[in-house]
Amino acid sequence: MSRPAVNSDTDFEITKPLKGTAGWLDDRFGGARGVRTYLLRKVYPDHWSFLLGEIALYSFIILLLTGTFLSLFFVPSMTEVTYHGSYMKLDGIKVSEAYASTLRISFDVRGGLLIRQIHHWAADLFVASLMIHMLRVFFTGAFRKPREVNWLIGITLFALALIEGLFGYSLPDDQLSGAGLRIFEGTLQGIPIVGTYLAYFLFGGAFPGHDIVPRMYIIHVLLVPGILLALIGAHIFIMFWQKHTQMPAKGNTERNVTGQPSYPYFVAKTSAWFIFIFAALALLSTFAQINPIWLYGPYSPVAISSASQPDFYMGILEGALRVMPAWEWNFLGHTITFSVLIPFAVPLGIILGGAAFWPFFERWATGDKAYHHINDRPRNAPVRTGVGIGAVVFYGVLWIEGANDVVADKLQIPLYTVTWIARVAVIVGPIIAYVITKRICLGLQRKDREELLHGYESGIIRQLPNGEFIEVHKPVDEDGLAVLEAKKVTALLPAPGSEDDNGVPTPSGRGVLGKARAVANRAFAESIPIEADGHGNGHHGNGHAVAGEEHEAVGAPGSTALPPGEGGEE
């Protein structure tokens, strides 16, 4: 309303109430400029992978809505009652009030089953979309300066989501989740020194006691959602403040952001996206039954069914428990049970801790202190991509091992063989995945280099006068060039023990840490130079040139692609 419009048909009046309200607010808060530039005209880059975080956000909103509905009917109590509800098969059975009220929601509240199932599916989608969103951010390097803090907030959100999910599906006090809680309690007991106290304080005494459901309930509906809400607010505010990253493309620079304005484009599209996610969850909840607690029955500590599986995001912990050999130490009257402690702490510790540590490690290893608003293509960061795929394989092996009985049954492999395969694969698999991924990345870089230097294969075959057939190569168009040339190369740090121009040894190269940094740096700097003269500038470095293939020389060219003026000190 404050500028000549793109569209010519602006000859309508803004309704009086809207204009009046806006004026009233602006008189008091004076936000016209902020509303225009930060809200209405804010630019949102367009890429399918930028929708992944939105899935998480919208599943969370759906969780809040459906969860509020459920809390109107759910009774968080372990008091024993005799069930006389609509589900006749359990008539006369002694169950907890939590279980009975969950049955009531399912069979005696209209729409209750639907909302309960939407809530459960939304929880699964929430965690799944968080995982995929994190992978996207990792593989494109969107966690780099200035976004490290938001990356850490994201990891915290993910960890909280796991706790929130575990406590949520344990609330109905059914057989399946009760077994999960028992495993959780048994694991707590195993923690050295404080374990039994932790378990007794959390459960109000011996397992199962009468306190755990009401305690999990208040953590599940108030404490964790409150923290999640605050952190999500911070996450989105920081994203707003720092502006979104964008993919490499023609015209995209580190100094701009290109996309569609918030109003009306992004608002309309993201509303549609929210509605689609809601629709997908509604469809799943209509046709795909989830967590049928009436089939599992109420919890009993003496019963269990085989092939019980937790929700998918707990699969890694379950698999870690299953893959572990029986290691236990007894000394001085104390027991340390590694067969519980390692599965409990190590896999998620490696993945979440490693993810949290990574931006700082990468910065240390590459010496890259620049701002990054243009995402990396995964191939252009082979070490990062390799490590990421390694982590995915590590996670995946444990996740599958979490269902080793099902795998053994379906594939007709002996159960112990499955576990032995997993024991080997969980260590060897990530290493192989790293090596292969890195080679693939470098191979793709070679392909990019070929395209840049000689054009792409057009598919047109031409016969030369001498009878020879050749394929015509066509030069890459401008848009393609922009993508290819967006590649940045890690600078090789001064080698350990080397001296600078004044003959002073580099301080960074000393000691174990300095040597480790040099090794990491060399790995990061391994790259296929894209410049036509990439091997002509005398920086062949580690001399990896293969005879006859000198254009495939592996090594960092001396020229780095740090944007001028952005290598500021911290």
Added chain:
Amino acid sequence: MSDMEETEGTEGTESPGAPHRVIGTPPPSPRLLGSAAVPEEPGAGAVALVSDSDEFAEHLEGLPPDDPKVIVHDRRAERVVAACFIIAFIAGCGFVAAYVGLGVHTIDDTLRSNLALGLSLSVTLLGLGLGTLIWVRNLMPNLEVTQQRHDLRSPEKERLATEAYFKEGTANSQFVKRPLVRRTLMLGTLPLLAAPVVLLRDLGPQPGTSLRHTVWSPGRRLLVEGTNRPITPAEFSAPGSMITIVPEGYEDDQDALTKAAVILIKFRPGELHIPTRHQGSTLVGTMNWTVDNIVAYSKICTHVGCPVALYEQTTHHILCPCHQSTFEATTGATVIFGPAARPLPQLPMTTDAQGYLVARRDFTEPVGPSFWERG
């Protein structure tokens, strides 16, 4: 090129004259420069419009809106959008009708209600979502904007000024200059930090030695889980079978059963080779804890406490379904595979005057998962 998806936006309209996509920032066009004037506040007079062109550069793609092709296409798109919204309306009415009309309270009714409510809700949402999407992509002009980023880092002089003011403020507060105030303040706050920990103390009792004992005591009868009736060795005579046992008087006590649940396994004569058993640091023979080739083991897995519920007759393996710890039943439930580190404890058994199976005494070692104080 296989990587083009990385550069493509969501332009892809199906409009007849699908415009060629132009990526990038076009040179600032004159139309972006504000020149019109509107009155801002009564009495304020006419004010020139603010221009954002130093920050935003716009680029409009596609044919002009008065092109005949565009007019036809837009009219069709408009109708499709309206149809989607009408479908959403009808399905939404259906949702309300299903809520009012379909009852629950039986399994069949619940499933019918769930189907009707879920389907109508899904169709409503899909109608709204599709309509909105088609609207954005076919009716709204395809506008692309390039916005300038600002430096996130503050200018150096701002940093210095802030630092200077903070220094001044700290000096004014006298916090650094007066260590007595500073240290007593910290001292005064310290106990308060412990308050949350202190307040949480009553969350539960201390474990004490409770994890070392179960409710089994000399002469307490073994009841069959489910029927809760005592059992004689003669009634449990089929070799190879396994049943779950609960202690008399604690048939429904979950806290007690979590530790005291027992499995009973019957063997053929000569199959059982329970050699010895650790009791503290001494080895004791436990063959006399069995009755008539019937042996009682704790049902609680020594890994993380799942009930070991699976028994394979032919191999005499007891399997925990949670993490597949496998125990050899004939040799004292020793671990042969999986993450459990210790055998299942054996319950000493005998028979009472009526011939029913009873406990000789409590387990001689803690049952269930390992814990620090277990030793």
